[in-house]
Amino acid sequence: MCKKLRDLLAVIGLILCGLLPQAYAGNLAKGDIERMVDYFYGVGEILPDLPVYPLFVKDAAQPEAKPELRAYVFETIDFAPARGYSGKPINLLIIMDLSGNFLKVRLLDHKEPLFLDSAGTLKLERFAAQYKGLSTRHTVEIGPYNDPGLRDEQVAHVKGVQQGTISVKAINRAIVHAAAAVATARLKTGAEDSPVAMSREAKDVKELREPRDLKDPKDPRPVLAADDSKAAATARAAAETAESRVPAAEKKNEVTTPAPSLAQAGPASAGRTGPVTPVGESVAATASATESALAQPVEESAASPSAVLPSNPSAAPTASSTDMQDWIDAWQSRSPHILILLSGLTVLSIGLIAQRRLSASPKRLRSLRTVYLLFTLGFIGWTAQGQLTIVNLTAALESLSSGGDLGFLMNDPMTIILWLFVGVTLLVWGRGTFCGWLCPFGALQELISLLANAIGKKQRRLRAALDARLKGLKYLILAVLIVSLYASPPLAELLVEIEPFKTAISLYFMRDWPYVAWAVFCLLLSVFVYRGYCRYICPLGAALASVGFLRVWSWIPRRQECGTPCQTCRHRCEYQAISPAGPINYRECFQCLDCVSIYQDEQRCFPLIRLRTAERAVIKP
Ligand code: SF4
Numbered sequence: 291m292c293k294k295l296r297d298l299l300a301v302i303g304l305i306l307c308g309l310l311p312q313a314y315a316g317n318l319a320k321g322d323i324e325r326m327v328d329y330f331y332g333v334g335e336i337l338p339d340l341p342v343y344p345l346f347v348k349d350a351a352q353p354e355a356k357p358e359l360r361a362y363v364f365e366t367i368d369f370a371p372a373r374g375y376s377g378k379p380i381n382l383l384i385i386m387d388l389s390g391n392f393l394k395v396r397l398l399d400h401k402e403p404l405f406l407d408s409a410g411t412l413k414l415e416r417f418a419a420q421y422k423g424l425s426t427r428h429t430v431e432i433g434p435y436n437d438p439g440l441r442d443e444q445v446a447h448v449k450g451v452q453q454g455t456i457s458v459k460a461i462n463r464a465i466v467h468a469a470a471a472v473a474t475a476r477l478k479t480g481a482e483d484s485p486v487a488m489s490r491e492a493k494d495v496k497e498l499r500e501p502r503d504l505k506d507p508k509d510p511r512p513v514l515a516a517d518d519s520k521a522a523a524t525a526r527a528a529a530e531t532a533e534s535r536v537p538a539a540e541k542k543n544e545v546t547t548p549a550p551s552l553a554q555a556g557p558a559s560a561g562r563t564g565p566v567t568p569v570g571e572s573v574a575a576t577a578s579a580t581e582s583a584l585a586q587p588v589e590e591s592a593a594s595p596s597a598v599l600p601s602n603p604s605a606a607p608t609a610s611s612t613d614m615q616d617w618i619d620a621w622q623s624r625s626p627h628i629l630i631l632l633s634g635l636t637v638l639s640i641g642l643i644a645q646r647r648l649s650a651s652p653k654r655l656r657s658l659r660t661v662y663l664l665f666t667l668g669f670i671g672w673t674a675q676g677q678l679t680i681v682n683l684t685a686a687l688e689s690l691s692s693g694g695d696l697g698f699l700m701n702d703p704m705t706i707i708l709w710l711f712v713g714v715t716l717l718v719w720g721r722g723t724f725c726g727w728l729c730p731f732g733a734l735q736e737l738i739s740l741l742a743n744a745i746g747k748k749q750r751r752l753r754a755a756l757d758a759r760l761k762g763l764k765y766l767i768l769a770v771l772i773v774s775l776y777a778s779p780p781l782a783e784l785l786v787e788i789e790p791f792k793t794a795i796s797l798y799f800m801r802d803w804p805y806v807a808w809a810v811f812c813l814l815l816s817v818f819v820y821r822g823y824c825r826y827i828c829p830l831g832a833a834l835a836s837v838g839f840l841r842v843w844s845w846i847p848r849r850q851e852c853g854t855p856c857q858t859c860r861h862r863c864e865y866q867a868i869s870p871a872g873p874i875n876y877r878e879c880f881q882c883l884d885c886v887s888i889y890q891d892e893q894r895c896f897p898l899i900r901l902r903t904a905e906r907a908v909i910k911p
């Protein structure tokens with residue numbers, strides 16, 4: 291079998307392995323829900339047509355009466371598996387009353403790479419908790435992390451999360467679309483309070499309502515109508531008592547909502563009925579009546595609004611319009627970064643097309659390369675957060691394998707542009723364009739090597755056999771990573787941490803010490819072995835090298851004498867990417883252009899030196 295075909299089959303095999311179908315669905319059972327909702331709710335049976343549990347409350351004034359339907363509880367993943375940066379759906383629990391008010395919004399699960407530790411997860415939990423007190427009628431606008439978070443009955447500003455724009459937008463989408471789907475299927479909605487309202491374009495709303503009109507969330511006074519105040523006070527007291535009974539571990543994850551409203555005050559706040567059953571008493575007396583009622587299917591009644599809209603969640607507003615608006619917002623807000631990046635890529639393309647001119651002077655090549663690596667590290671990496679990572683690839687595989695698409699990537703313009711550029715240059719020049727010029731972590735390693743050289747520390751060249759063996763290690767790491775995506779997702783989450791990019795570039799080394807220690811180790815390695823991490827460990831480098839067979843152009847000029855007898859380029863190639871026989875190993879070539887520079891240098895290229903000497907000899911006699 292020819293080598294290219296074998297490579298192709300190996301890559302397809304690995305990708306297919308990652309694409310084995312995975313289904314995502316909510317997995318909370320009734321018992322789990324019972325533990326997570328306030329004690330005064332009785333949880334009914336899951337609805338026959340929707341993955342939604344009804345919540346009932348017993349009226350204290352009428353102990354014999356049937357418990358009344360007050361709210362629905364559901365997991366967003368069942369309706370809107372919105373994907374953030376990881377490509378995996380984020381899952382939240384929503385308790386929504388019959389008027390579409392959110393009584394509770396709680397983050398259940400996420401795999402967002404920047405927020406996997408407890409502090410990061412807490413940030414996302416705090417973000418999600420801000421939706422408590424909002425409703426399907428609200429237009430939500432995500433502000434910066436220090437946004438004052440103003441809100442009124444129609445418009446709500448929520449605080450964003452630093453470096454988490456994509457993740458919080460995914461959370462917002464999950465909440466909006468899941469709530470809209472349930473509201474559309476189960477609640478009576480009028481044109482003016484359509485669940486679609488939450489998807490309205492924030493800019494229109496801004497024009498209509500200035501933030502100064504909105505209620506200050508720091509104002510502790512709830513917005514209560516006169517008739518509702520007593521019921522709400524009773525409900526709030528009950529809720530507070532319930533809160534005190536919540537286990538400490540659960541409380542730790544709860545975040546108080548800044549803007550108390552009637553909807554937040556408790557299940558009586560809808561103003562339909564009297565106070566809820568007081569804590570302890572009456573509950574036992576009416577337990578059997580409650581249990582039998584909960585076992586019944588939810589009835590359509592005055593208290594249980596009829597489903598005037600289709601019960602099929604697919605009839606709910608689709609994500610596309612909001613996604614498109616998110617994309618447009620993301621691209622507009624990052625237009626300065628996009629412009630700088632496109633300029634940088636244009637300069638690089640011109641330089642690589644004119645590679646011989648660029649490398650004609652070794653000194654100029656070194657200076658320009660160093661400047662470009664500083665741009666890559668400083669701008670692409672630390673400023674614009676454009677570090678491509680294996681997580682982009684695993685996220686894409688995850689999304690495709692779970693029936694999603696790649697639309698979530700559109701929220702990150704830097705990533706999309708860089709991947710498109712890398713895709714094209716992979717076909718033309720191979721992985722070297724990215725690894726040699728555009729990877730911020732790669733640039734950081736090379737700059738550290740240069741610094742080491744400047745203080746007299748030269749990197750060691752490994753013996754060819756050892757170098758070749760170690761270069762195989764990164765492919766093994768990549769294969770284990772892809773297989774673990776399917777076989778053991780938790781292991782895959784752990785394995786992607788082999789990339790120190792998140793620590794060194796995305797989080798500026800502000801992470802738990804084991805991650806920082808690993809990143810520092812990888813960087814220090816480049817003091818002793820040139821780009822040691824890149825050449826031997828990096829799974830992203832391995833992934834790019836694996837598709838090296840797609841490269842159509844062997845762009846490095848060679849002479850007959852390359853390899854036999856001349857070994858100059860091979861000895862000068864810091865990446866050990868030239869075989870003793872002369873051919874270039876493009877999988878390991880980082881497009882540093884050193885050998886292109888040597889090729890045209892009459893002082894360093896052996897055939898040129900010989901030619902020059904021979905010419906002199908001819909002229910001299
Ligand atoms: S091998 Fe990895 S770390 Fe090195 S330049 Fe390529 S992607 Fe970046």
Ligand code: SF4
Pocket residue numbers: 846862863864865866867868874878879880881882883884885886
């Ligand atoms: S010197 Fe090595 S890494 Fe640089 S361009 Fe030539 S073969 Fe590639």
